[in-house]
Amino acid sequence: MSVPATRDTAALIPRRRNPLSQYFSDLWIGIVTILEGMWVTFSHLPKRTITVQYPKEKVPMYPQTRAMLVNHVDDCGYCLSCKRVCPVNIFTITGVRADPGEDLGILPDGKPKKMHIVDFKIDMSKCVYCGLCVEACDTRSLRWEQPQEKPVYNRRDLHLDFSGMTAERKQELLDRDEARKKAKAAEAAAKAAAPKVAPPKPTSESGTASSPAPTPSDPS
Amino acid sequence: MTGIDLLLSVAFAVGVIGFVSVFALVAIYLERKVSAHMQDRLGPMETGGWHGWSQTVADTLKLLLKEDIIPTAADKPLFKLAPFIVFTGSFAAWAVIPFAANLIGADINIGVFYLVAVSSLGVIGILMAGWASNNKWALYGAMRAAAQMVSYEIPIGLSLLVPILLAESLSMKELVEVQAGGFWHWTIFSHLPFALIAFVIYFWASLAETNRTPFDIPEAESELVAGYHVEYSGMRFAMFFLAEYANMFVVSAVVTALFLGGWYAPIPWLDIPVETSVVGSAAIGAFWFSSKAMLLVVVQMWLRWTLPRLRVDQLMHICWKVFMPFSFVNILLLSLWVALCQ
């Protein structure tokens, strides 16, 4: 018995017969089809199994497989395209403008890097793996990588930070930004106050730099 | 009954309990491996090292250690009792199974009758389980099981009449002994058309008795979730499981004893007569008997992993409109043939 690719079903289905021959043909078809089915399952017994014994053998992943978002922060120009296209808002990005003389290197698109990326947090627990951010990244700093396994024990561990900075360095940069903003504000206040001779008051701008939301004022 | 007899009976019972447990472990492992390889999978591969041989042992330990949950609204005494009744039903049948000429629990002169009687004990347990669970799915499963098992007793009884008619005995031992001397003397081959039909009908009907696919409608998982044992967990669930596999072996053993020559080897000179060596005869007899029965168990698994499930009315249709008339005609023709030719 072999497995036919297609079968003429009409030959198998008797119609409008008398009940007795219908009864026997039903019985016969039942026996034949059961035996055929048993042959199919039997023919699979000696076949090579397809199971992959996972921890022992691993299936290589394709380079475009969406497994883990990774940001190479040296190439990141703080353009916020990724944050803008993300449908579920998983990015928390904070940048601090470099000092005028500071050299942060050149971005892959040829422009000089102007921003310190103080925070580049990705909440992978919210990610829907649509890949829009990776496609939107002009400098290709945000990429998919394919670690074989990346399970964590705590959901907080899925909040990845790619800034590559120590907390002290972060604080230093933020403080510098704060100071610079304060100085700017004071300068502006002084300028505004000069003709009117009014006491300088703190502006609302001074508080924004330390908040998690990035200042939208300085795209690269 | 003398003291020695009693002692021997107890020893046999203990041995059978051990055999049932070991057989169930092996059979579950086998079922997993057979199904896995039929589906191009590997099955359990980790536990115990080589091909996951101790997976079922580990599973049994897990089941024994699990919390035994009894639903609040359940009928507690019945709920607790049911699995043991089911198990008793299938376990009691082992008493008359002739493993070898001198290895049989009780060679009672109504062996087959006893077997049919105790194997229908299980349905009471199933009905109790389904009722006591206080779950509608379980109740459906129990009702289906009752209808199915009671109906299928009849074709089973009728097809068992064929070897009984030929051997003119109800004793399991005598039923086997008439088949001595090579596979061409086995009932299934020696009285070919009648015994073959009876064999097929008994084997298929016994699938319904043991609730195996394609007749697994009492526990149909895609319809009734798990049927009558949906509320059971841990040890009690393991009892149902054990009973199912014990039952599988019982029906295969009955087929072996009645149709496939029992403990006799296919070729006569492979046997060791009792006169030569008591232990050797028992061992070789048990070997052939278990091998044949195991082969049939594998066929049951093969069917399970091939076929879809029948509907309730189709199940009844097959029982009453296919198996019954064929059994009756079979018995009638055989009786005529016996009366006229022998």
Added chain:
Amino acid sequence: MSDSLELNLSTGHAPDLVRSALADVEDIHGERMSLQMGPQHPATHGVLRLELETDGEMVVKATPHIGYLHRCFEKIAENMTWPQIIPYVDRLDYCASMNNALGFVLGCEKLFGIEVSERVQTIRVLVAEMNRVASHLVAVGTYGLDIGAWTPFLFLFQEREHLLDLFDELSGGRLLYNYIWIGGLAHDVPDGWLPKVRDFLKYMEPKIGELNTLLSFNKIFTERTGKVAVLPADLAIQYGVTGPNLRGSGVKWDIRKAEPYSGYETYDFEIPVGTGEFGIVGDCFDRYMVRVREMEQSLLIMKQAVERLEKLERDDVQAAIPKSFSKVPVGEIYFRTETPKGELGFYIVSDGKGKPNRLKCRAPSFTALSVLSRLAPGLLIADIVALVGSIDIVLGEVDR
């Protein structure tokens, strides 16, 4: 005597079943029992809850309850920019993401007046048909599982695995792709991908024959599905049932032929319809078999598409993507495509502000489910399982 049973006679149910249903209800007056099937039940294909009113094993009334997977897709879409909606559209019918995205994207493109190149169109057809096969493999495999056959299910998932691998290599996702974009594709096919599709086609063809031997023409299977839950053509049309369920009732209606899109008019394929070979036209078996035969047709389309793609020069598949979605034309459109589940329609209203003003999705699974309560009376519980499986609903699409 309930109205539902009277209705049932007119729907051409298997007569003996209906008669016995009538006999049961009228003569015995058995006490009716309400049975909650789902949302956690192995045969409801997700989180569908069926409230069954049963008389013994007979179902007198079935009420589907939905909403367990409701995600406010339409409202969320109003707050998303156009490209951001596609990941959500993917998740409607998660067995056939490409087809969903294709429907939405084609609607948007027609509304915005975007023309895509032939290569993009051909790739879209190829991936849509691949996903149709993948979806039907799930439908057919789980249907076998509903009927009680385990092995075909695992065989078919093996076949599907090859397709998912191909999708993984193509788009990076195995189930949800976000590959078809408004105005193009995420990227062109990778090198060496088309030969793999060819290998799959070669591998898949004998597998359908094997499925037919193992499951489709098995006597037990044909008995379980033939003559069960017959959906006559007129009733199907009244209820707006589409796709394989409608074709199972013998109606030759396929959007790919009736209103061709994405170049489907240039492909050579046929529309399989139910023939009633194991009972009455429109029974469960016909709905099942239409899917099996559609897989064969999809393989044919895939073959043609691969042949064309091998001849077509590579071009920029993102060429037609608008530079900015905040200045798209104002207007509204209803666009329908043929997904594996049936006719998926998107009613899109654009006010030109970068986000849709309103997005309405006409889900084929939802309409298919609506006919269930009409077909259910008079069936046995086992038949309800066969019926739910044969209309092949995906709860992600029913609830949206």
